[in-house]
Amino acid sequence: MxxxxxxxxxxxxxxxxxxxxxxxxxxxxxxxxxxxxxxxxxxxxxxxxxxxxxxxxxxxxxxxxxxxxxxxxxxxxxxxxxxxxxxxxxxxxxxxxxxxxxxxxxxxxxxxxxxxxxxxxxxxxxxxxxxxxxxxxxxxxxxxxxxxxxxxxxxxxxxxxxxxxxxxxxxxxxxxxxxxxxxxxxxxxxxxxxxxxxxxxxxxxxxxxxxxxxxxxxxxxxxxxxxxxxxxxxxxxxxxxxxxxxxTTTAPLDPAVAGTPAANLPKAAISGVTIIASNSADAVTHIAGVLEDPATFNAPAGVCAAPPAGIGCASIGAVHNGVVTAPIYQSPSANPLGGAAPPVPGPWSSPVAPIKLGDGSLQLRITIPDGAMPAGGWPTAVFGHGLGGNRLYAYLLAPQLARAGFATVAIDFVAHGQRAVQINNAAAAGCATPSTYRTPQCYAPFLSTNLAATRDNIRQTVLDMQTVIQSLKLCTSPTACGGLQVNPAKIGYIGISLGGIVGAVLVATASDIKAAVLNVPGAGLVDILENTDTLPIRCSLVDGLIDAGIVMGAKSNPPTYTMGACTTPAWRAQPGYQSFANIARWILDSSDNANFASRLAAPPRRFLIQKVNGDTVVPNIATDQLGGLTGFTMPTLADRWTATTTTASATITTNPLSNKWVQYNALPVSGADPANTFAHGSLLGPANTGIDGRLGTARMQTDALTYLNANVNN
Structure with missing residues (x-):
């Protein structure tokens, strides 16, 4: 006109x-x-x-x-x-x-x-x-x-x-x-x-x-x-x-909206179960072998020893691998390596009403506690790993969950673990013999400047986990899922970092999850990427923007990241980036948990947000946004863990059946009380090799498991 x-x-x-x-x-x-x-x-x-x-x-x-x-x-x-x-x-x-x-x-x-x-x-x-x-x-x-x-x-x-x-x-x-x-x-x-x-x-x-x-x-x-x-x-x-x-933002992931991908998920029990370990001794041997492998976790010898020396893998009585069939909505994108290289997961055909392209097999890693199963089946925790992780990271928490009476189930997110897609084979980049554990720069990123693909990596992952939960609800007999018997009324979720970010969307849309622990999450995907102090994440974004002509400057030099525009914050002030950021928020809206926060906070869901003060991966500004959007004005503080502590922080045990946002501050030595140190990954392992890091992990894990146990079982 x-x-x-x-x-x-x-x-x-x-x-x-x-x-x-x-x-x-x-x-x-x-x-x-x-x-x-x-x-x-x-x-x-x-x-x-x-x-x-x-x-x-x-x-x-x-x-x-x-x-x-x-x-x-x-x-x-x-x-x-x-x-x-x-x-x-x-x-x-x-x-x-x-x-x-x-x-x-x-x-x-x-x-x-x-x-x-x-x-x-x-x-x-x-x-x-x-x-x-x-x-x-x-x-x-x-x-x-x-x-x-x-x-x-x-x-x-x-x-x-x-x-x-x-x-x-x-x-x-x-x-x-x-x-x-x-x-x-x-x-x-x-x-x-x-x-x-x-x-x-x-x-x-x-x-x-x-x-x-x-x-x-x-x-x-x-x-x-x-x-x-x-x-x-x-x-x-x-x-x-x-x-x-x-x-449209939440509807495609809402099972209550007719015709949406979430409303059309298959409902079938876990199949293709293989037994990795059938008893506690075999579980210890297997998990220790995975965690102590120098090519993977490279954990110290004795990691599976009884606490406090180790994580106590003997609490696990069986380890299984299972398969769940899940619908695929992401369109395949060309792999830069060409030839027979597998395609890279791309965007949905439509942001609102995508076409189902087929079915895929999700590999589940399952741990079952040692000991007698409760009447009605095992309370079960779905574990969500962090960026660059995979389903085997559940082994770092599964023994503690088993001691609390939980079976644990985990999958690889899109573009992670066995689902990672190599896109770089350059020796100079460390990609001649790549490893998802050591050289993430060799693989298609989950979060990238391909905004539609990033949005739908998240949404596909949420749909995958919704499908897993539908399968768990059918594991109600000793034989239905190869030995895992689930109490369908007692399903919880625990996710760290990306697992907390994506988990907030999952918990907001999956009513069968009774309670959740969202460890070091954040709201506002652009705010997370823009403000993170973790160079591999930030530099991947900035280098992609430089390639696209959006940001001006030199690219970084992975894996050391000692040079490049991404090493200083000046790139954020460039007009090209400011325009990109506004567009990115718009495109990512339907995958950003900021738009699901009001649903997350609505009863009967219960959740615990765990924030590490000074987090260098998910910036505090993003965690604070999620806390604010779910109805909190400020977090409460965790208690110090000492050599004689055995219980959760008072803020966890006071009015235990309620939503909580708890902050973990580094605490210096105070008289006879030792220091507590926290880092982004403290839920899964100590921030350092000293006793202060181990105490920080003990505090965070005890709070998380106490909360999950109280709210899933009540």
Missing amino acids: SVDLDPNEKSEVVSTGPLVEFDPGKSIIPFPNNLLIDRATGTVNLPAQCGESATGAALRQLVLNKLDGFGTFKSAMRITLTEAVDMTSLTDNIVMYRRATGAVPVDPAAATKIPLVFIPGKTTRFSADCASNSEVDSLTIVPRVPLSARSTYVVAVLKGVKTASGTEFGASSTWGLVRQKANPVTVENGEIISERTPLSPAKPEDKATLLGLDLLWKAHAQAMGFAEAATGKARSDISLAWEFTTQ
Whole structure:
């Protein structure tokens, strides 16, 4: 729709001074905006941009324009102005409301303002022929809370917003016509019947403008009517208003939504069970062999000894491997190695309603406690490993879980363990003889600059674990699952790092999980990647952005990571990255646990979030976001573990059947009490070889297992 008015042609008095810009004829509109939704398909329809690269065009056409709406978590909105804005004039003069949830309207009288953050800046504007560009003033508007999926929001800029010099911004001439209560143009069957503008429908160019104005007025009628009613302001006091609809986020992973991937999961017991160890002695031998192998965990000799010298593998009476059949939705992507190299997991065919491409076999590692099984079957913990880990990492916690009476089940996440896909064989990168344990740079990353694939690596992993839980519910007899008998009413989850991040989505969508421990998780995937101090993770992201031309600078030198743009934080301030980050949040929304947090916090689910103060992998800002989004104001503190401690922290045992967020601080020596030290991986092993690291792990494990035991069994 093209509307290009002379500023001197107006039907009401509008500002001739500084303006809040609105000129769709020149593609000057606020963003996000339902003017950019294709009415025929219901999906986003972003136009090509000046200077758009082939990568940018592919991202727009194949990813963004497949989405059915705009972002929900930290969704960055932007308006442009003809002068710099006075930030002190924005409070209460830029407002945002939810107008509708799906097709259900919100009563304007009952609508509540959404808290906002404002960020001034500049944006580049190109000429119509893309031959020249200039910098214009802009204002980024970010909601402080996640927006609801498939909901329509109205944003209004009210009279009172001022320039840095104190002059009030006014409305553009086009907006002066669009905001009128009655349509200034009457159109029937494509013909103009009447109009109340300075334009002449007898002129072809004016007729086209009037027809565009009719469409604009109709497109903004609901937003303007709502803004007028919700704010109580006259239309002449609304300098700009627009609406946008958010995308689908949680539905594809919600088993309660008919027709979704989660609603169509198979329900079959674990099959193909092989016995790895059939008694406690064999379990000790097997697990010790895996953990002490220099090529894998390289744990010290005696790791399986009885506590406190070891982790006490004798508590495990059997180790099995099983198979669960799970649907595959990820499209295969070409492997850079070419030839017969296996494909790399890619995005779903559709972000909302993907086509099932086939079935895959998930390998399960199962540990069963030694001793008599409780009536009704074993309480069972599903374990989620961290980034770069695999299902065998469950061995580091399974003995402790077994002593607490839990069987343990674990799978490899997408692109991990046996599902890892090698994409680099260069000797200089350490990939001539690669290992998923030692050279992760040789394999397709789970988290990458391929945003759609990253999103769907997470969602496929959640579906895989939902499928496992459906299988566990059928393991209710001694023979159904090859010897694992599960109490289906006592299924829990415990995940570390990536397992905590993905686990938050799983627990929010799998009602059969009674309680969960989310160890060192975080919300806001972009915030995690942007702020992590772990160079292999950060450098993988930044190097990918450099390859794509988004970030400028030198690439890193894995595996040492002693050089490159990623070694300092300066790359985060680059305009290319800022634009990428906003797009990334939008694309990743439907996999980001920030959008599932309200479901996670809803009864009857119970969860414990464990935060390590000063975490260098998942930054505290991200863990704090998850805590805040699930209803907490701040974490409680864990107690010191001493040589005589045997019980969980008081914050765990006080009101034990409730959600908790607990912080673990490094504690120095205090009198006769030894130090406690914590690191990102303390749940699975000590932060260091000293007693302080071992005590930290004892504290964290005891708290986690005490919480899980109380909440799964009650």
